[in-house]
Amino acid sequence: GENVEQHPSTLSVQEGDSAVIKCTYSDSASNYFPWYKQELGKGPQLIIDIRSNVGEKKDQRIAVTLNKTAKHFSLHITETQPEDSAVYFCAALTGNQFYFGTGTSLTVIP
Amino acid sequence: DVKVTQSSRYLVKRTGEKVFLECVQDMDHENMFWYRQDPGLGLRLIYFSYDVKMKEKGDIPEGYSVSREKKERFSLILESASTNQTSMYLCAITWGAPQTGTEAFFGQGTRLTVV
Numbered sequence: 001g002e003n004v005e006q007h008p009s010t011l012s013v014q015e016g017d018s019a020v021i022k023c024t025y026s027d028s029a030s031n032y033f034p035w036y037k038q039e040l041g042k043g044p045q046l047i048i049d050i051r052s053n054v055g056e057k058k059d060q061r062i063a064v065t066l067n068k069t070a071k072h073f074s075l076h077i078t079e080t081q082p083e084d085s086a087v088y089f090c091a092a093l094t095g096n097q098f099y100f101g102t103g104t105s106l107t108v109i110p
Numbered sequence: 111d112v113k114v115t116q117s118s119r120y121l122v123k124r125t126g127e128k129v130f131l132e133c134v135q136d137m138d139h140e141n142m143f144w145y146r147q148d149p150g151l152g153l154r155l156i157y158f159s160y161d162v163k164m165k166e167k168g169d170i171p172e173g174y175s176v177s178r179e180k181k182e183r184f185s186l187i188l189e190s191a192s193t194n195q196t197s198m199y200l201c202a203i204t205w206g207a208p209q210t211g212t213e214a215f216f217g218q219g220t221r222l223t224v225v
Contacts, residue, residue, distance in 0.1 A: 009150070032212060041119075043200055043216035089152065091214070096141060096160070096204065098214050102152035 002027040002094045006101025013080050014109050021104045023090035024072040032093035033073045035064060038103075039086045047088075048075070080108045112137050116201050116217035123224050129188040131220050133201030141205065142184040143168075144176065147198040147219070159184055191224045198222075 003026040013019045023033075031052040036044035050057045050064045050073065057064050061080075066073040077084055085108045090101040117132035133142065140161050145153040145168075155168030157176040165176050173195060177185040188195055201217040 006152075034214065036216075041219075041221075043114075043116075043218040046213065046215070049213070093212055093214075096212070097155070097158075098143075098202075098204070100145075100153040102150060 002030055002092055002097075002099040004090060004092050004099045004101045006090050006104060008104060009102065010105045010107075012107045012109060015080060015082060017080055019077045019080055019084070019106055019108075021075045021088055021090070021106070022072060023074070023092075023101050024070075025092040025099070026071065027092070027094050028068075028071065030092040030094045030099075033064070033066060034091050034093075034098075035062075035075050036089040036091065037086045038089065044089055077106075080106075082108050082110050084108050112139075112203065112205070112215045114201055114203055114215050114217040116199075116220050118220050119218065121220060121222045123188075123191050123222065125192060125224055127188075127191050127224075129191050129222065129224075131186040131188075131199055131201075131222070133184045133186070133217055134182055135184075135203045136182065137203075137205065138181060139203045139205045140181070141203060142178070143202040143204070143214075144174075144184070144186045145200045145202065146170070147200055153200065156186065188222075191222075193224050196222060196224045 006023045034049035038044040063076045113136045143158040144156045159178045175187045199220045204214045
């Protein structure tokens with residue numbers, strides 16, 4: 001089955017700096033890659049996603065890039081703010097099932 | 111908006127108790143999933159269901175069972191709770207959005223502590 005790896009597991013940045021989280025996947029049949037943000041005590045919320053026919057997608061301060069050849073995709077957050085502090089999960093969809101990374105705990109230091 | 115509701119935010123149960131975690135969705139979706147979330151391990155799939163009375167084992171089904179008697183409700187059952195089942199439990203649904211394809215939505219999670 002699919003295997004999704006996510007790095008780093010923890011990330012601290014100064015407010016205003018950029019943060020990058022990277023994921024790799026193993027199954028070339030995976031065709032949809034969402035990113036979730038999970039705040040303390042809450043369920044994951046979809047923040048951005050990308051499908052396999054697109055290389056990059058941007059939504060205000062967040063962007064996602066996909067390299068199908070290398071089987072990796074990344075989340076980029078620019079101009080980070082304290083409210084960006086949370087756990088971020090990547091995922092890959094293969095068939096009807098989602099496979100998740102192990103999460104990155106992002107801390108934005110004011 | 112898609113709404114996935116888990117019946118409890120926090121639960122404390124005793125070892126050996128039978129525990130029911132309920133998940134309800136309001137959009138007539140077929141696909142429902144139960145995950146547990148533990149630090150450093152991410153989300154691990156326990157059971158899923160693609161239709162009423164249908165269930166499939168995920169990666170870690172041992173010690174759990176599920177029930178799907180109605181389309182909108184998917185219950186996770188711990189037959190005899192143990193301390194190693196202390197975790198955050200997340201219910202999710204997936205659906206094929208007409209414009210954008212398959213997406214997943216999560217409930218708010220149930221933090222279960224077994225003492």
